[in-house]
Amino acid sequence: MRSRPDPCRLPTPDRPHPPGGRSSSYMFADRVACTRLVRGAPMMSQELRVRIGMVLANHPFPPDIRVSKEADALAAGGYDTLVLCRARATDNLSDRVGNAIAVRHSVHPGRTLKRRADSLRYLATLDSPSWRRAMVDLVRRHGAEALHIHDLPYARSGILAAREAGVPVVLDFHENYPAALALWKRRPIDSLMFSPKRAAKLERWAITQADRIVVVVDEAKERLVGLGADPDRIVVFGNTESLDMARGIPAPLDLSRGPRIVYVGGIAAHRGLDTVVAAMPGILHRFPNARLAIIGEGHTLPELKAQAHRLGVLDAIEFTGQLPKDEAMERVRVATLGLVPHHRSPHTDATVPHKLFQYMALGRPVLVSDCAPLARIVRATGAGDVFTAGEAPDLVRKVIALSDNEAASRAGAAGRVAVISRWNLEAEAPVLCSLYDELAAGKH
Template sequence: MRIGMVLNHRIPPPDIRVEKEAKTLLDAGHEIHLLLEGSPGREREEQYKGMSLLRGVVMGPLREKYHRYTFNFTFRDRMWRRAIGDFASSRKVDALHVHDLPFMREAVSVGRRLGLPVVADLHENYPAGLQVWYESSLKKRTIYNFERWARYEREVLEEVDAIVVVVEESKERLVGLGLPADRIYVVPNTASRDRGSMPIDGEIVDRYRGRFVLAYIGGFAPHRGLDTVIRAMPAVRARVPKALLLLVGDRNEPYRRYLQRLAGESGCGDAVEMTGWQPFEKIWSFIDASDVCLVPHARNPHTDTTIPHKIFQYMSVAKPVVVSDCPPLRRVVEDSGGGLWFAHDDPAGFAAAIIALHEDEGKRRAMGEAGRNAFLDRYNWESTSGGLLRLYERLAYRDR
């Protein structure tokens, strides 16, 4: 099939989820055309990792700000609807595959007009995500109001032909909204067995030698649970004097300042290091330098129905993980034996898990190996992407 994907942001930088899906479908003999947002000075059309890109929507800063507010009040966007229609017609696509919720209604409108099936690819629980991504109470009462977005999600998903989600918990949520289970395909957010050529930077590894490194890699935001980890560090350091909390990421300056202040007030500022945002090719070096890797998310309707790619990256290189009790995280850790979990927002529980792993090197090694074995057996992209292929087999059979 000739599949027309729609993505409401830019590539590059890479979008790992989109690129994994595209590669799987390309390897199965499908064509992938991707409509995405462009920027001044970028090529309008480009071949990228086997995909044929069309940067069909370009907005300046003022237009983008206007667009954001008008769309969030109306859930309509003429520019994107026109771009999707032109894209679908010019590329002669057989199906529209829309990543995430915002422009789903415009894609459905185009799909119905052109007689094309529409696939909704939900990377996360978007209405709940808006409640944790933004802190402004005014915005959450108005343009990001949960009830408005939840109603939009339910209405538009009733009109699509198939839905892709990343965890079973997300499927259960949608079935609870009354959507048919047989239209929902679980395609987990796992990592590929082949991570390509990513050499380890010896300078980064040597920098942390002799420390007991607890590594978190990703964005900084309240729902990431990093405040709980920092509050636990005094208790951790009392038993593990060489413990170092290594936070690799950022892109949220106010929250980073808050975490720095919290670390100072907790008396453990010298045991917390924030590296700032790092190039993707450096990430594996920070993972290699770590003793334990963390996914300490705070629980909420968003984190309870999604799972980050990073837990599977950690497991792939035999790093024991400590995660919070968000259901998808806890399920993977209990099933794999690859680490420990603690009750979210419980610094004492987190500290106890870290101390237990520090005091038993054999347990750390065994959990790391168990996680890697589970990754190789059933938590890798090659093993879990079958739902995506079955979805398109069904659509192709239906169109014969």
């Protein structure tokens, strides 16, 4: 009789997983049990660490801030993270990126007809055979013991690959993707082939097939439960920052020259930056030396600059373009107010951006629009104030109120305390580790 494989021996290309369906999942359960035994030990042997296969299909890595944070969280719990991602011309096929190992894939490189055929197959079925095979290889050749699929477009490929490889599948929805498609500026062919209606149909199917679902806020969980997902299979892992960002003494809030307002992130119509620019004449009327820094790139940047020029406020706004994270955070440190001005929609009512917790960690008061999760968190923590989305006069009033030294200092301190006590990556990390512990215990 053949002996049972050592459950703590990490599969490699020379030691692949056994083929077959979920009957092979005992290896995942036993190896997670081994991970539990040594979790918290000062040095854990790589042979004892379970590999989670994250899939960032058709996107390069780095950068993806959420994937990096999840890899950090899993590393703290004794898990390794592989990230299957798109290969760029200058990328190595595999290398370490922080706490993750990037495994890069190209769809039929140098074979134009096959690449086009794969694209057509995806458009027809929402399943890419090339990416699906790469996901199976992530299990059988690279030793992944679960597939963790980021965002909706490749959910079908991920679910089919997990079934073929005999491993659990986790879907990680960063946002309400069908609603986002209705907002994003897209090519006509993309809008036709992957419409919001088609995406919603895929989502409704996928949430019934996944072993677990990860979302960013409670409101997103409530939405999926309303669509028929099992609430016991959904966990919330937020877009929080590490406690390291909140350590040290925050920079003083210097309002002597008027407010120094900052926005960090993508520039698109749904981000609400048009409301901020529309508010600048009113802000400058009250504070002639006020300044606004918009840090980021996006397709509506020319329209924003044109709007600022028409309103005569271009000189008071700095458009920095994309900055490295360290530089962007340094700009936040010297600001007196951080903005999250999103227009309200089904999309923005079910997500929270990383920037909110970055502002809070650095002790900056925040001003957010009344999108449900933004308003809930800011009101609960006292980290700032809330304005009515799309209403420039209300934004002006709230900026004036948060330009009072006492109010600004109180809000900035409250936000930082909230990050230190609750809203941080270290507090969120057990959510992901517990998810995989539960899968190993057979709670599919």
